[in-house]
Amino acid sequence: MTLRPIHALIGAALFTSTLLAGPAFAQTLHRGNAGEPQTLDQARTSVNIEAFVLKDLYEGLTIYDPNGKIVPGAAESWQVSDDGTVYTFKIRDAAKWSNGDPVKAEDFVFSMRRIQDPKTAAPYANILYPIKNAEKANKGEVPLDQIGVRAVDDKTLEITLERPTPFFIELLAHQTGLPVHPATVQAQGDNFVRPGVMVSNGAFKLTEQVTNDHITVTKNPEYWDAANVKLNEVIFYPIDDAAAAQRRFQAGEIDMTFDFAADQLDFLKKEFGDQVRVTPKLSTEYYAFDTRTAPFDDVNVRNALSMAIDRDFLSKEIFQGARLPSLSFVPPGIVGYEKPSEPTYASMDQLDREDEALRLLKDAGYGEGGKPLNISIRYNTNTNHERVATAIADMWRTQFGANVTLQNSDVASHYAYLQEGGTFNVARAGWVADYADAENFLALTTTGNKTFNYSKWSNPKYDRLMAASYEEQDPAKRAEILHQAETLILKEQPIVPLLNSASLWLVSNKVSGWGDNAADEHLSKYLSVNR
Template sequence: MKMRSGVKEILSFVLAAVLFLAGTGAAAEKEIVFNLAVEPKTIDPVQNESVDGSDVIMNIFEGLVRVGPDAKPEAGSAEKWDVSEDGLTWTFHLRPGLRWSDGEPLTAGHFKHGFMRLINGENAAPYSYMGFFIRNAEAFFNGKAKAEDVGINVLDDVTLQIVLEDKNPLILEYLSFGNFIPARPDVVDKDPRGWAAKDDFPCNGPFMISEWRHNSEMTLVKNPNYWEADKVRLDKIRMTMIVDSNTALAATKAGKIDFNKQLPPQMTPQLIQSGEAKLANTLGISFSVFNLKKPPFDNPKVRQAFNLAIDRTAMVEKVAQGGQKPAVAYIPYVIPGTGSDKDFRGESKDYLPVRADPEAAKKLLAEAGYPDGKGFPKVAYKYNLNPVNKAIAEALQAMWKQNLGVEVELSNEEWKVFIETRNQKNFQIARHAYLADFLDAGSLLELWVTDGPMNVANYSNPEYDACMKEARTEMDRSKRIGAMVRAEELLMKDAVTLPIYFYTTAYIQSDRLKGVFLTPFNWVLFHRAEVVE
């Protein structure tokens, strides 16, 4: 009897505790669902080159500086920094008491290790060139300098010194990018190629991975050891991987997804008009890229003809249908120019018509040796398969047939395979797109320097390289922009790419979700997001 009474008292206490927690809301987990859309090829910060990978990386890691609410760099893991009089030595002071998600101390040495991974030629990091502002980094990458020669010095556990090759106007912009992330030797060096495919590695950002069901869903949870954890309002982010945009939209409308930027193009205008979807300006360009070493695209007149055969207005109004703007050049609107009242596009010029120019296109093709398309060899356009890319590929195919009289075969591949195909330059003409990594035209123009790791076009022009070299080190903003305006002119004259449209991002966000930052670079940041029921 006495024993039963005790059990009853315990049960009553447990029930009362549960009711109390429920009543105060303490037990209610703040969880949201974000459609990542695809399985990232990698979330290793030095290997990633895609937006989906960045959507994860930028939420689970943090650099010395991070992207602020105005899309400009702000203090991150470093609370402050000093710059020498000559502008060549930058000393970063870490916030006190920084820890990894597993509780281990985060040190300046971990930042050095992460940066050295980026510029180590053996890693073949696609963005390795972004680290070449560091003294001897490029030489180290090419095996012409030793690790100890590189200008990254650990002064103590909380102080990192970076010595520059030359004065650089963009060092903080570079360091805010997702490649400049600390790395733990005891984690990364044990499995250099596979560590980031797991779900138990330590992070230093506002969130960490708790579960990863590959090609299905990744779950992030709040990192209790993040230095600003008290301002992180979400407990859990479920990142679904719903590739089909119609399926993703249905799930969003059913309340199963809280943030979705994968909308069906045919539905997007209606969704925007109804107010269900919103538009965000995105600093990027959708284009096709030619392989300049593969005939017939080794002939610039062929490339120019293919460019003039495209109706870019029809592409945005009838195919993409997401509020995009026809790409009349390579650098998109809104990217800053020489002053606050000007953007880069306003200081350069329009190089392409918004409508097709069949007569001029046919004339160029004839001058290249293919009058009315006669004798034109078999070529293939490669793209990664999704509804938008398929629609664009089919529209390009039809326009080239109608305005040039040439047949172009379409070939699609799964995302990871396609990325490898393009990186290996195993194509004649391929789908491409690029989003600026920071608020500067150089972010997009650096792709095409000779032998650059992202230069899949095999483009090489010494004059272009000279313009970009000047832009990297010129501290006078007017002269920097002038050098990049000249670089864009060369790029367009040589017809390295086939610009189609400048990006916008259409997205649907649940009314219960506030504070999400969809950056102009198309990364979605959740460290200030919260659920409002």
């Protein structure tokens, strides 16, 4: 995801006026946000700095709690049909919009149709494609009223899916699942996002937005759970300069801030201790082997090259611990999947892995006395990616005497080449979860995934396991199937997991209610400030 750059920072006068505000001071949370939102329209949102604000203003059918667990939101409960294709939601009787209107099932019907309307051009419309006819409607192939959402009555919403989608509840917690107030959108058009115009159903309502300066949201007294919302006000500051955000946190001008500079990690830990939050997020950086070309069609070669990579070195020396070593494709922290699967060599220390790697490579006919090992590493242009590629190239040269070259291109060209099926030896890639489910990672390497299966690996057993995971409705049994799939891909190593990215936050010890979680969800409704 790309954040739009901004160039204005918050003036000291703004902080002074806020800090002198009197009794409300103790109930105001100052949040540093890593950039200026391009939109507060949930249909057009695309980045996390927008989602942080939107999810304070609006509430979907489901939400994340402080620990990253899906819990009821605007819907107090739901039922799923035996075949897993029909979800029936009971909207809370107490759910209201900020203008006092009741939240109705028809509001969600309107909102989901709006997301799929081709005229809306929602960048994340695909998140709701599991809904029957949603994709067809988004492509203009069927009318919007054929999408599988209907209001049974004012407080009962029925959603019909194309096929069983066990992670559908997680999808509804995405910002594209947030409702809009139909009457306001119809009357105001694009202006519905403005302060004083916006009608929202979340814990807060929009009261002020000064571009490149701040966004203020205040407690929504009509919110169904307002009695448990401790904050009167949240002020978001769009500080895209990480160093500036760090200085303002150090000065006590902001209570929490997102995405500080990774090279400051050690310094900040010494100064602020556990106020520095480093949490693995749902993302994996990895290398893909082109399994169509020798010697990368040989599982022994792939495993040997993977085992020779010292991931601890990459984490500590290149990223100062801001990215974490990983041997698993699925990142940790997914509720219900628990600890990801690992390859058999996970329990070995690095020296033993390297010894085993030499044996595997020799068995494949390469290394000392064998055929020469020539490797080209492709990566998208970026200083950190270059440093990782250089380090891994040195490891392969040192361990195997390999002839390793590097090839870089801009990010658009790099991924276009991979997605269009271009041949390569080894290529860098990364994936950030669209939703908190292991399937979002494991589906990348199925035979049928022509776009993201960069390695062009094909394994019928793996495909059968993934197909079975879509049909299995029991969460524990489904998790076991997905673990079997991950174990298989780690045995075959068409991809080489390297690192998990981390969410980097500075959170004052004056803030209560914070929870580290891999989904990186931190609703202000759960937070309070003790000054």
